Amino acid sequence: MLSQAYDLCEDGDFLNALKIYDFALKQEPQNISALIDKGVTLQNLGRFKQAIKYYDKALCIDSKNIDALVNKGASLHTIKKYHDAIKCYDLAIKIDKKCAMALAYKGLSLGELGELADALKHFKKALSVDHDYDLANISKETVKELLRSIQKQ
Numbered sequence: 001m002l003s004q005a006y007d008l009c010e011d012g013d014f015l016n017a018l019k020i021y022d023f024a025l026k027q028e029p030q031n032i033s034a035l036i037d038k039g040v041t042l043q044n045l046g047r048f049k050q051a052i053k054y055y056d057k058a059l060c061i062d063s064k065n066i067d068a069l070v071n072k073g074a075s076l077h078t079i080k081k082y083h084d085a086i087k088c089y090d091l092a093i094k095i096d097k098k099c100a101m102a103l104a105y106k107g108l109s110l111g112e113l114g115e116l117a118d119a120l121k122h123f124k125k126a127l128s129v130d131h132d133y134d135l136a137n138i139s140k141e142t143v144k145e146l147l148r149s150i151q152k153q
Contacts, residue, residue, distance in 0.1 A: 001060050002034060005041075014041050032058045036067050039075075048075040066092045070102050073109075082109040100130040105141055116150075 005020035021038035024031060039054035053117030055072035058065055089106035092099050107122035123140035126133055 002037065007035065009037075009041055014045050017041050030061055032061055032065060032068070035061075036065070036071060039068070039071055043071065043075055043078075048079050051075045056136065064095050066095055066099055066102070069095075070099070070105060073102070073105055077105065077109050077112070080112075082112050085109045098129045100126040100136065101135050103129065104133060104136040104139065107136070107143075111139070111143060116147055118141050120147070 001020060001024050005017040005024070008014070008017035008020065017137045018038065018041055021034050021041065024034045025038065028034065035054050035058040039051040039058070040052035042048075042054065051091070052075050054070055055068045055075070058068040059072070061092045062068070068086045069092040069094035073085040075086035076082075076088065086106055086109050089109070092102035093106070096102070103122050103126035107119040107126065110116075110122060111119035120140060120143045123143065127140065130136070
């Protein structure tokens with residue numbers, strides 16, 4: 001059932017995917033995968049506060065679920081709650097020091113707060129874990145350019 005919802009999401013049919021997630025959660029309210037996937041689907045629809053509620057439900061069941069922490073952080077980042085997003089990423093990194101996504105996303109939030117040197121450090125850490133991580137690589141280069149332009153002023 002969840003694979004069907006996933007396929008619908010891949011096709012961009014988020015509303016029908018939500019219906020399947022709702023049905024799955026009626027059957028099994030503690031299904032962490034369904035809770036997180038519903039959160040991701042809501043996030044794709046731009047319904048970030050609702051998405052956060054589903055990530056929180058998953059975290060109530062498993063407080064160390066890295067997917068829930070990173071996705072919650074991404075939603076918080078999108079609604080400009082950068083400090084709260086960083087808290088989520090820090091928890092994920094505490095659980096798995098080599099979580100490249102949490103490291104890179106933390107870098108993005110730090111960058112939004114103007115902490116460019118710290119952001120650069122996190123992009124580099126993410127790349128040390130996953131050398132091919134495009135988001136971290138592009139962001140690292142962007143921060144380097146910003147730092148160079150600031151030094152020239």
